[in-house]
Amino acid sequence: MPDETMPDNTSGRYPGYDVLAKRNGPSWNDKTRAVIDRRLAIDPEDHRIFDDAAWRTLKAVCDRIVPQPPKRAAPIPVAALLDRRLQEDRRDGHRDVRLPPIAEAWRRGLAALDAECRRAHDRPFHDLGPDQQDALLRAMQEGRLDDPAWEGMPSRLFFASRLLPDILEAYYSHPTAWNEIGFGGPASPRGYVRMGFDRRDPWEASEAKPGREDVAWEENRRVR
Amino acid sequence: MSGDRMFDDPMPDDPMEVPRATNGRAPDVFREGGWVPMREHSENEAVDFAIVGTGAGGGTLACKLAEAGFSVVAFDAGPYWRPLEDFASDETEQRKLFWTEDRLCDGDDPLKLGDNNSGRSVGGSTVHYAMVSLRFRPEWFQSRSKLGYGADWPIDWREMWRYYQEVERTLQISGPLSYPWGPKRPRYPRRPHELNAAALVLAKGAEALGIDWAPTPIATLSSPHGKAPPCVYRGFCTSGCSTNAKQSVLNTWLPRALAAGAEIRDLAMVGRIETDRAGLVTGVHYHRDGQWRFQRARNVVVAGYAIETPRLLLNSATDRFPDGLANSSGLVGSNLMVQLNQAVWGSMAEEVRSYKAPPSLALTEHWNYADDGKDFFGGYCYMSQGPLPIVWARTLAGSRGLWGEALMRQMERYNHQVGLKMVGECLPQERNRVTLADETDRYGLPVARVTYSYCDNDKRMMRHALGFMGQALEAAGATDLWEERDDTCHLNGTARMGSDPATSVVDADCRSWDIPNLWICDGSVFPTVGGVNPSLTIQAIACRTADRIQALAGRGAL
Ligand SMILES: Cc1cc2nc3c(=O)[nH]c(=O)nc-3n(C[C@H](O)[C@H](O)[C@H](O)COP(=O)(O)OP(=O)(O)OC[C@H]3O[C@@H](n4cnc5c(N)ncnc54)[C@H](O)[C@@H]3O)c2cc1C
Numbered sequence: 046m047p048d049e050t051m052p053d054n055t056s057g058r059y060p061g062y063d064v065l066a067k068r069n070g071p072s073w074n075d076k077t078r079a080v081i082d083r084r085l086a087i088d089p090e091d092h093r094i095f096d097d098a099a100w101r102t103l104k105a106v107c108d109r110i111v112p113q114p115p116k117r118a119a120p121i122p123v124a125a126l127l128d129r130r131l132q133e134d135r136r137d138g139h140r141d142v143r144l145p146p147i148a149e150a151w152r153r154g155l156a157a158l159d160a161e162c163r164r165a166h167d168r169p170f171h172d173l174g175p176d177q178q179d180a181l182l183r184a185m186q187e188g189r190l191d192d193p194a195w196e197g198m199p200s201r202l203f204f205a206s207r208l209l210p211d212i213l214e215a216y217y218s219h220p221t222a223w224n225e226i227g228f229g230g231p232a233s234p235r236g237y238v239r240m241g242f243d244r245r246d247p248w249e250a251s252e253a254k255p256g257r258e259d260v261a262w263e264e265n266r267r268v269r
Numbered sequence: 270m271s272g273d274r275m276f277d278d279p280m281p282d283d284p285m286e287v288p289r290a291t292n293g294r295a296p297d298v299f300r301e302g303g304w305v306p307m308r309e310h311s312e313n314e315a316v317d318f319a320i321v322g323t324g325a326g327g328g329t330l331a332c333k334l335a336e337a338g339f340s341v342v343a344f345d346a347g348p349y350w351r352p353l354e355d356f357a358s359d360e361t362e363q364r365k366l367f368w369t370e371d372r373l374c375d376g377d378d379p380l381k382l383g384d385n386n387s388g389r390s391v392g393g394s395t396v397h398y399a400m401v402s403l404r405f406r407p408e409w410f411q412s413r414s415k416l417g418y419g420a421d422w423p424i425d426w427r428e429m430w431r432y433y434q435e436v437e438r439t440l441q442i443s444g445p446l447s448y449p450w451g452p453k454r455p456r457y458p459r460r461p462h463e464l465n466a467a468a469l470v471l472a473k474g475a476e477a478l479g480i481d482w483a484p485t486p487i488a489t490l491s492s493p494h495g496k497a498p499p500c501v502y503r504g505f506c507t508s509g510c511s512t513n514a515k516q517s518v519l520n521t522w523l524p525r526a527l528a529a530g531a532e533i534r535d536l537a538m539v540g541r542i543e544t545d546r547a548g549l550v551t552g553v554h555y556h557r558d559g560q561w562r563f564q565r566a567r568n569v570v571v572a573g574y575a576i577e578t579p580r581l582l583l584n585s586a587t588d589r590f591p592d593g594l595a596n597s598s599g600l601v602g603s604n605l606m607v608q609l610n611q612a613v614w615g616s617m618a619e620e621v622r623s624y625k626a627p628p629s630l631a632l633t634e635h636w637n638y639a640d641d642g643k644d645f646f647g648g649y650c651y652m653s654q655g656p657l658p659i660v661w662a663r664t665l666a667g668s669r670g671l672w673g674e675a676l677m678r679q680m681e682r683y684n685h686q687v688g689l690k691m692v693g694e695c696l697p698q699e700r701n702r703v704t705l706a707d708e709t710d711r712y713g714l715p716v717a718r719v720t721y722s723y724c725d726n727d728k729r730m731m732r733h734a735l736g737f738m739g740q741a742l743e744a745a746g747a748t749d750l751w752e753e754r755d756d757t758c759h760l761n762g763t764a765r766m767g768s769d770p771a772t773s774v775v776d777a778d779c780r781s782w783d784i785p786n787l788w789i790c791d792g793s794v795f796p797t798v799g800g801v802n803p804s805l806t807i808q809a810i811a812c813r814t815a816d817r818i819q820a821l822a823g824r825g826a827l
């Protein structure tokens with residue numbers, strides 16, 4: 046099996062699959078290349094919407110919601126992707142009346158989370174251990190947080206309508222996440238040919254079946 | 270056109286910032302950088318029709334009216350895309366097709382439009398729709414008299430049958446040789462698509478439970494047609510089709526509209542409809558290229574989707590019409606209907622890879638046509654599904670409350686997941702409505718407030734469908750089943766048609782009762798929604814409206 050010098054997708058369900066290997070092939074059009082190149086160029090530390098305190102909280106929250114393999118050489122810059130979305134003010138087109146606009150909801154939600162931590166643990170969120178962090182996130186998910194810093198915004202709603210979907214949107218917009226789940230990724234103009242059960246085009250991810258991991262590895266290295 | 274290469278412009282442009290349809294030309298949607306000639310109309314001379322919105326209703330009507338010889342200017346707040354050069358294979362980027370400005374949602378069940386959000390593009394929501402093209406069950410046009418719920422349409426189903434056929438031909442629908450439900454219909458223009466594994470699961474489940482299923486009649490080509498190639502099964506349909514295989518308003522009705530002399534103004538947001546002292550409309554105020562402008566018109570048609578249509582009518586209030594235009598019944602904005610979009614998901618031992626092909630290649634309308642044993646009014650169909658990763662992650666997390674390692678483990682099963690999703694008929698209720706909020710948009714116009722609560726009937730239908738889809742999925746061999754309970758889709762209603770001015774906003778011809786030269790022609794006019802996706806019916810209504818307008822003009826009754 047692969048050694049340390051291999052890319053970080055050597056294990057897992059789709060060993061060796063790299064959707065970016067298709068970048069210059071017939072599955073990507075120019076527009077897609079431009080869009081993904083721009084996304085991959087985002088500096089993981091770039092934050093213009095969140096101040097430094099909120100940024101540390103946000104990064105810690107992302108690490109709990111979408112934990113990444115510790116050995117991943119280039120982790121998905123989830124927080125920076127979210128900051129970029131807010132910079133560009135990309136909204137949803139619908140908003141529960143109990144929530145303020147997206148950037149304000151995030152600012153307030155992260156500040157409230159920190160306030161809750163300081164009250165309960167006398168420390169900011171990013172300084173807590175994973176179990177304590179998870180307990181707080183679960184309390185938010187269940188709507189049990191009500192520090193005045195929430196300013197009337199229901200913590201359960203913030204979790205369900207902002208925190209969770211926005212972080213997932215950022216994470217799964219990244220090719221590394223597509224590798225992890227074996228998604229074919231961009232597919233224009235080539236598209237796909239084999240449609241039925243257990244049918245795979247040679248340019249799709251090959252799933253490692255127990256005992257046959259190296260077959261998948263070989264097939265995935267040939268994806269173009 | 271042999272000479273149109275001359276117009277080609279090598280400079281890249283940003284269609285979200287600078288209007289493209291100007292200077293006597295509009296984008297050729299079939300060629301990168303291409304143009305087609307476009308007739309332009311003076312703002313100072315009244316055009317026959319100013320149409321607000323170029324989606325399923327407005328775009329279709331623009332085509333048909335222009336072909337009938339009327340002068341037409343159609344406005345859309347959104348950009349004029351060339352799919353081949355502007356569309357990426359990417360969920361995030363393609364949110365640029367959506368109406369992203371906030372609408373405020375409240376009620377007992379505040380709507381989450383999510384990825385079922387409506388469009389803001391020339392071509393409207395059909396640019397990112399899933400292309401499922403279904404006819405209503407005939408009785409739905411008279412659900413009050415025949416089935417005991419909802420409201421009757423003022424139109425006979427047999428007339429609609431003819432218009433459905435016109436739309437099916439225009440969109441070159443691919444569909445089954447014979448359709449299992451409803452009265453006989455002509456053959457679909459093109460053969461059905463090969464089924465993907467997700468669709469085969471639906472078929473297996475239906476057969477195990479002894480009900481009919483069919484390949485979905487769908488508006489993506491199964492063989493080349495004109496300048497459009499057949500579908501390549503890339504599966505990004507609800508993010509926009511970058512090959513033009515999808516038959517949307519953008520690449521079907523609108524090229525015809527331009528050829529017939531219609532003008533389309535992109536990035537043109539209509540803020541207000543002007544009325545005169547006689548109580549007639551005189552034109553529209555619209556924002557384009559950084560300034561407010563005015564287009565005179567003998568008739569105005571509003572076709573902005575079931576949210577933006579009532580919003581514009583309400584925002585156009587005057588001293589004479591203090592409650593907004595066409596609103597003497599008080600019904601503008603009310604009777605908003607969503608469709609139920611609940612699903613059951615599970616996991617197959619085999620690889621399914623449902624990201625391949627259009628998402629809904631198989632369906633059953635069994636519960637639209639079978640009435641026995643139902644404890645609710647109305648019907649529903651259900652379809653196979655093909656969510657892309659972001660939608661899938663949000664569904665999984667939203668429905669099951671998963672995050673962290675638990676979520677990542679489930680996401681790893683992406684290629685094995687499979688689902689059945691309903692499109693279900695919600696009942697019209699006056700309390701469900703679009704009103705104006707205090708917040709304003711970038712033009713200073715009040716945004717829409719959308720209030721929604723399910724009624725008991727909706728909830729009973731939901732339970733029935735979830736139970737049945739669960740059985741079907743299990744019978745097809747799926748395991749680890751779970752329910753997605755809170756999704757909705759397809760907004761309609763808010764300016765219903767009818768035969769009585771006291772209980773409806775427009776008549777059967779989509780003409781407003783209050784103002785004879787103001788028309789509404791989009792999903793807003795639906796008195797009921799039925800249990801099928803609405804776009805075919807919206808386009809059929811637009812075709813009918815065009816014929817009626819021609820007939821009325823012919824006898825001097827416009
Ligand atoms: C993700 C998704 C999938 C769908 N799948 C299907 C499907 O498979 N089958 C089906 O039948 N239906 C489907 N639909 C529904 C279908 O697309 C819509 O019901 C239909 O397009 C609505 O038609 P409309 O004319 O009412 O509005 P739209 O098609 O939304 O057009 C309205 C247009 O008006 C413009 N507009 C609004 N206000 C203004 C203003 N003030 N000034 C200028 N322009 C304005 C908007 O920019 C927009 O382009 C889907 C919808 C979505 C969102």
Ligand code: SF4
Binds near residue numbers: 500
């Ligand atoms: S699957 Fe077909 S219709 Fe859908 S986006 Fe691809 S080519 Fe277009």
